[in-house]
Each structure stands twice: as C-alpha cells, then as structure tokens.
Amino acid sequence: MEDNKRMIKLIAVILTCTSALSAANYNVFDQLYPGTRNNFNGRVGFSFRTKTPFEITALGRPVNPAYNGGVLQAAHTIELFRVSGGALVASAVISSSSPKDSFGYAYETLAVPVTLVSNTEYMILSDETAGDGDPWLDLSFITGYRDDLISIRNQIYTGTHAGNIMPPPAYGNLNYLYVPPTFYTTIPDPTPPVVMWEDFSFSSSFDGTSPLWARAFYPVNADNAPMMVVQHGYESTRGAVMYSMERMARNGYFCVAVDYRGWDGSAGTHDDGGLEIMDIYDAIQETRRRYPGKVDPNLTSIIGYSNGGGNVFFSTIRFPFTFRASMALFGIPDYGQWATLVSNWRDKVYAAVGGTPAQVPDKYFVRRAEEAATNLSGTHFHIAYDQSEWMCPIIMDTEFIAAVPSQQQDNVFLHVSKTTDTYRWTHGHNTTGHLNVIEDLFMADMSNNNLKTPTMPANGNLVVLGFIVTPKFKCFLGSGDDAAASVEYHFQDDRASFDFSALTSDNTRTGTLILEPNTADYDLQVCINGTQTAIIEQRHNLQFNFPIESSVEIRPYTPADISCDCQINFKDIALLAERWLDQCNTQNQWCDGVDVNKSESVEFGDLSIIAETWLK
Structure with missing residues (x-):
C-alpha cells in the first residue's frame, strides 16, 4: 500500500511534540539514506526549490542502523529556513528518544503544520558534531525524493551551529546534498519509486580488513539484472557517482559503487592500485551473495572516472574473465607515471605506495597496467577522454593501448572528444549530464552486441601484477602489491600445471596459489620444480606456497613417484x-x-x- 510505503520520516519545529505520525504523512525521501561521515562541526544539509505550495508536518534525520544499534548518540537540531530573508520556518531537536518511521528516520512532529510557498527556495540543515557517533551521508546525488513537490538545488555546509539564524549560504555542488535532513507532507506520492539504493559493508578476503563499504543502486523490481560497477575519483566518495548510478539503474543495471580501504568510512589505508583493487572483487562477490535473483552473476561490467578509471584498468587485468565490458574515463593506468607527470597528487601517491618509483620500483611495476595488457582476454575495453585532458595525461592511455596484442586490438575502443565537438568527455564525475552520451554509448555496446563474459581457455598465458583472480585459480605474489610474474597455465582433466617467471627485480619472492578444493575421490600431488611439496587430501583446500620462479604441477597422487617425473x-x-x-x-x-x-x-x-x- 502506498500509505505504508511512504509513511516514514518526520522531524520538527521549535514547538515540538513527540506524537507518532499518522498514516497520512509522507516522507519527502522514498527510502533511508544513511551515511558514514562523522568528522564535521557545524550545520550541513541542502537547499531546495518548491514546485507547488504544500504543508509540512514534521522534520527528521536519518539514523544509520549499522552504528550503535541504530540509536542516536547525540541531539541534533534540524532547522528549515526560507532563503530570501533568512526567516526560520520550523525547527526540531532529534535525539535517541525521537520515534522512527518505517524507513529508519528519527523524527519529531510539529506542533503546528507549516505551509511552504510555491516557487520559493528553502534550506534545511542538521546540526552535527565531529565524533559524536552519529554518522551522516556525505556529498551525494539523490533522485529518490518527491520531485513532484521540490527540486534539490545544492549541498549546504557551514561551520556555525544551530541558533535560529540562517547562515550565509555556502553552496556546494548543484543537485547534491548532505545528511539528508528531511520533512514530511500530507500529500501522497503520485509516482512510486522505480529505483532504490542502499549501503552495505563487507570484509577483505585477502587480509580481513573490515568494514569496507559499497553502495548498491538498482531497479526496485530487479530480476537477474546485469551488474555495473561504478567507481569514483581520487579523494571522492561513492556518493559522487550517484547521478550515473541512477541513470544506469533506470536502464536496468544493478549498480555497485565501492569505497575500498581508506575511503569514505572503509577501514584500512588505500594504496593506489595495489591491494585496494582486491576490495572491488570482494564487493562484487558480496553483491552476488546478498542479492540472489536480483543480480545476474554472469553479466558484470565496470566503469570509472579518473582514479575510478584506474580502478577499471587494474580490475580488468587482475580479474580477467570477470567483465564483459569495461570503460575507463580519463583513467590512471600507471601510478608511477602519473606521479611523475602531475605534481598535484605526487606526494599522496608516494605516501600511499610507500615511496618513490626510484625507492620501490617493484611496487610501481605492479601498478603499471600496460605490463598486463595481454590479460584483456576478450573483454570490450573502452577508453574515453577529451583532447584537453591534463590531470590524467593521455600518454598513459596510448601506451596501454600500444601494449595490447594485435589479436585483441579489435576489442579496444578509444573515444576522444575535441574542442569542436558538441559533447565532450571532460574530466570529472557525471553530475550535470555532460557524460551522458559516452555512458549511453557504453551501455549500447553491451545491449546491441549482447556481450557475454569471456570464457577462460584451458591453456593460456597471463601476467600477475601482485595478484590475479580467474575462474580456475587465484594467485598472490609477495605482499600482493610488490611482485609480478608471467604464468603459463594448463588445465586438463584432473591435472594442472603452472610455469612462473618473475618480472620484478626480486626473484626470491614467494607466492600463494589457490585452486578449487579437491573434490575428487583421491588425493592430489603438488610438485614444484620436480619435487613433491604437498599432498592434498580429498575434500581439502587446494592452496600452497611456491617460489616466484618455478614450475608447478598438480596431478593425482601416485605414492611411489617421489621425484614427480611421472615415472x-x-x-x-x-x-x-x-x-x-x-x-x-x-x-x-x-x-x-x-x-x-x-x-x-x-x-x-x-x-x-x-x-x-x-x-x-
């Protein structure tokens, strides 16, 4: 029922009472928008313009159910101002004793309803204190609100606390917001939402780092929808790609934006193209686990902007046979070259990687995607930028393309916009629609060509830059971000072999090889460089260490063949x-x-x- 669905989130005025909302009150937002940010002192929220006069009955604030059992730890004053003249229209104090609506917003009803005037700009703010234990939504683009009543204008932030005086407007990004504080109306929503989003946490399968955060944005009635990983730029958050996610969700995609280690509430420290990329794979696996039936596990693509474009390069080459299509918009395929050519983020890259290219050359080798361009393996790989691009120099893209083998060049698509073009792929997230055309082209490639995920052949050659995950095996070298090797592999029936050759300077490093558990009704024998090193018993995990320069053979265990030469x-x-x-x-x-x-x-x-x- 519409009433039950919309009966949600209210919070209120200076004259406030804590009576529960009636069924005829509707939250201006159509779902809970929790967040993880908790490091700002002052008031944050957004401005909006009314489209019609309407009455508000309560004010509210989202409560993240993943923190403190979903209980607010502090009191938060919500204020609603009319921008012209700065008049306070309504306010309320939201606390742990405030009731919650069915979405999870804490609210307070207004003693007297307030009518907002048509075609008028207002701002609504929530008073926040750093470290008070009540996280809120960082900069985000949101479409799940009552656009029949209002249009969201700008994010608002100010370093002053609540005091019934409107702060000078400190406008941020157009169409974006913070927190978000909310209000309720008696007017039902004429158009039920068709897309929704929610945050979820997961853990690293490599080192257990937790929590890591991701955001799913998908059709309400998703049924085996193809997955689209959507990655944001450097020092940004998953909220920055909400506009693109919403567009793609409306086109039938189940979108996931990953804040890997060190970004926007995720634990750990980011390392610029290193282990953080494994967090993207883990988020994909967690999405498939959490949303069975809603997402098609066999149809996955990835798109990213700036550093998110770097995520695309490294995810595609480290997880070959995972993506049917990839698009890197003005991306970073080589972190050492990026730090050398662009000074703006140089020191941050050096800190994230653990030194300069001269000091830790192997770490930067692992972060040079062109070294593994042979791993594309049939994925349609799109690269897009404008000819004026300087933040992520074009030479990095052209060198990557040059490294792609000739037999795979037909699957690489370069899109370069020029100053004379109507539509240009200029640097930044798609917040105003300037990248709609290139995003649509990417989606059209998948739908028009009915792209499928590439199949891994039984025999082949791959390059491992730190680590690699394939349908048949996983491999981690050194610390996961400081060693590389080429590998020739062969699978036949109950046998497998791997020939590793080091590509980085320290060929004494070791690696870990992980295959599917031994489900055969006999034991398996692992031989490394002609010496038996392990016997994998039935129903045991097939995981073992090996020198980075080695030949590895796995075959049915023949007890008497001690020398592993099959005789x-x-x-x-x-x-x-x-x-x-x-x-x-x-x-x-x-x-x-x-x-x-x-x-x-x-x-x-x-x-x-x-x-x-x-x-x-």
Missing part, C-alpha cells in the same frame, strides 16, 4: 636413500612424500611400494 625409477630410489630412517609426519609432509606408506619413518615398507610399481 617410478632410480630418481625415486635416490630420494628414498637420502631420507632413510628419517622421522616423518604431517608437519614435514611425510618427509616430502618419501614416507610413501605414512608409517612415520622411511623404511622397507616404502621401498616395497616402489618396487611393486617399478618403471611404471
């Missing part, structure tokens, strides 16, 4: 002799497989097994 011969006898009468156990992998019968000692029983299978 029972004198090599096995020699290894048996070296470990004769040694004490063996699970900790030393049964003397590295020489204790064939697992009798806890290398002795005649092992020799007997070798003799029985001699020369087989």
Whole structure:
C-alpha cells in the first residue's frame, strides 16, 4: 500500500511534540539514506526549490542502523529556513528518544503544520558534531525524493551551529546534498519509486580488513539484472557517482559503487592500485551473495572516472574473465607515471605506495597496467577522454593501448572528444549530464552486441601484477602489491600445471596459489620444480606456497613417484636413500612424500611400494 510505503520520516519545529505520525504523512525521501561521515562541526544539509505550495508536518534525520544499534548518540537540531530573508520556518531537536518511521528516520512532529510557498527556495540543515557517533551521508546525488513537490538545488555546509539564524549560504555542488535532513507532507506520492539504493559493508578476503563499504543502486523490481560497477575519483566518495548510478539503474543495471580501504568510512589505508583493487572483487562477490535473483552473476561490467578509471584498468587485468565490458574515463593506468607527470597528487601517491618509483620500483611495476595488457582476454575495453585532458595525461592511455596484442586490438575502443565537438568527455564525475552520451554509448555496446563474459581457455598465458583472480585459480605474489610474474597455465582433466617467471627485480619472492578444493575421490600431488611439496587430501583446500620462479604441477597422487617425473625409477630410489630412517609426519609432509606408506619413518615398507610399481 502506498500509505505504508511512504509513511516514514518526520522531524520538527521549535514547538515540538513527540506524537507518532499518522498514516497520512509522507516522507519527502522514498527510502533511508544513511551515511558514514562523522568528522564535521557545524550545520550541513541542502537547499531546495518548491514546485507547488504544500504543508509540512514534521522534520527528521536519518539514523544509520549499522552504528550503535541504530540509536542516536547525540541531539541534533534540524532547522528549515526560507532563503530570501533568512526567516526560520520550523525547527526540531532529534535525539535517541525521537520515534522512527518505517524507513529508519528519527523524527519529531510539529506542533503546528507549516505551509511552504510555491516557487520559493528553502534550506534545511542538521546540526552535527565531529565524533559524536552519529554518522551522516556525505556529498551525494539523490533522485529518490518527491520531485513532484521540490527540486534539490545544492549541498549546504557551514561551520556555525544551530541558533535560529540562517547562515550565509555556502553552496556546494548543484543537485547534491548532505545528511539528508528531511520533512514530511500530507500529500501522497503520485509516482512510486522505480529505483532504490542502499549501503552495505563487507570484509577483505585477502587480509580481513573490515568494514569496507559499497553502495548498491538498482531497479526496485530487479530480476537477474546485469551488474555495473561504478567507481569514483581520487579523494571522492561513492556518493559522487550517484547521478550515473541512477541513470544506469533506470536502464536496468544493478549498480555497485565501492569505497575500498581508506575511503569514505572503509577501514584500512588505500594504496593506489595495489591491494585496494582486491576490495572491488570482494564487493562484487558480496553483491552476488546478498542479492540472489536480483543480480545476474554472469553479466558484470565496470566503469570509472579518473582514479575510478584506474580502478577499471587494474580490475580488468587482475580479474580477467570477470567483465564483459569495461570503460575507463580519463583513467590512471600507471601510478608511477602519473606521479611523475602531475605534481598535484605526487606526494599522496608516494605516501600511499610507500615511496618513490626510484625507492620501490617493484611496487610501481605492479601498478603499471600496460605490463598486463595481454590479460584483456576478450573483454570490450573502452577508453574515453577529451583532447584537453591534463590531470590524467593521455600518454598513459596510448601506451596501454600500444601494449595490447594485435589479436585483441579489435576489442579496444578509444573515444576522444575535441574542442569542436558538441559533447565532450571532460574530466570529472557525471553530475550535470555532460557524460551522458559516452555512458549511453557504453551501455549500447553491451545491449546491441549482447556481450557475454569471456570464457577462460584451458591453456593460456597471463601476467600477475601482485595478484590475479580467474575462474580456475587465484594467485598472490609477495605482499600482493610488490611482485609480478608471467604464468603459463594448463588445465586438463584432473591435472594442472603452472610455469612462473618473475618480472620484478626480486626473484626470491614467494607466492600463494589457490585452486578449487579437491573434490575428487583421491588425493592430489603438488610438485614444484620436480619435487613433491604437498599432498592434498580429498575434500581439502587446494592452496600452497611456491617460489616466484618455478614450475608447478598438480596431478593425482601416485605414492611411489617421489621425484614427480611421472615415472617410478632410480630418481625415486635416490630420494628414498637420502631420507632413510628419517622421522616423518604431517608437519614435514611425510618427509616430502618419501614416507610413501605414512608409517612415520622411511623404511622397507616404502621401498616395497616402489618396487611393486617399478618403471611404471
């Protein structure tokens, strides 16, 4: 029922009473908009212009249910001003004792309803204190509000606290807001929302960093919708891409914006193209887990702006066979080159990576996407920028394109706008519609060509820049952001092999290889450089470490083949002799497989097994 859906969020005036809202009151917002920011002293909110006269009955503030059990920790004064003349129209104090509507906004009803005048600008502000435990929504573009009554104008922020005096308008981005404080009306919504969004948290599968935050924006009636990862720029937040997410959601996409480690409430420290990229993969997996049936796990794409474009480069090459299409708008495919060419963020990049390119060259090698341009593997890869681009120099894009193998060039699409063009891909998030055309072109490529996710072949070559995740295996090198290697892989039935060659300077580093758990009805044998290093028993995880310069083979376990050369011969006898009468156990992998019968000692029983299978 419309009444139940809209019966939501109220908060109120100087003359306030705490009676519950009646069913005939409707929140100006059509869902809860919680946030994670809590570091500002002063008043924040937004300005809006009325389209028609209407009555408001309450004022309110969102409460993030993920913090403090969904209970406000401090009192917050909500003030509504008429901009022309600065008159206070209504105010209310919202606290832990305030009732909540069905969306989760705390509210207070007004003692006397207030009528807003048509075609008039107002501002509504919430008084906030840094560190008070009540987070709020940072800069965001929102479409889920009563646009039949108002149009949101600008975000508002001021360093002064509440005092019934309107602060000088400190207008921010057009069509954006903070918090958001809200008000209620008796007029029902004539058009129920068709899209919605919500934040969710997840943890890193690599090192457990938590919480990490993401935002899902999707059709209300989503049914196996294709996923679109939408990534924001440097030092920004997931709220900055709300305009683009809303447009794509209305086109049927299930959108996800990821604030990986160190950004907008996410734990940890960002590292500019390093482990933070793994957080994007984990967010994709968490989205599939949280929204079964709403999102199609087999149709995923990614688009990003500026540093978000860098996310696109590194996600596509580190998660090959994940994206059917990718678009990097004025992105950063090489963090070392970016820091060298553009001084604005140089010191921040050096701090995030852990030194200069001269000091930690291997870390910057890992952050140079062109080194793994061969990993595109059939994904339609779009690159877009304007010819005037300087913040993310064009040479980085052209060098990446030049590194793409000739057989894959047909899947790379370059879009360059010129000063004479009607539509230009100038730097920034799409907040005013200036990037609508290029976003639409990207969506059209997927729909018109019915793009599917590339299939991973059984044999191939890939480049691992720190780490890689494929449908058949995962690999992490060194610390995950400071070692690289090429790998030739082969899968056939119950066997797999990997030949790794180091690409970074320190070839003594080690890596971790992870495959699907052993579901066979027999054990598997892991041989590294011709030496058995592990026996993976049935129903056990297939995960082990290896030197970065090595050949790895996984095959059904043949106990007597100690030397891992697929024959029972004198090599096995020699290894048996070296470990004769040694004490063996699970900790030393049964003397590295020489204790064939697992009798806890290398002795005649092992020799007997070798003799029985001699020369087989």
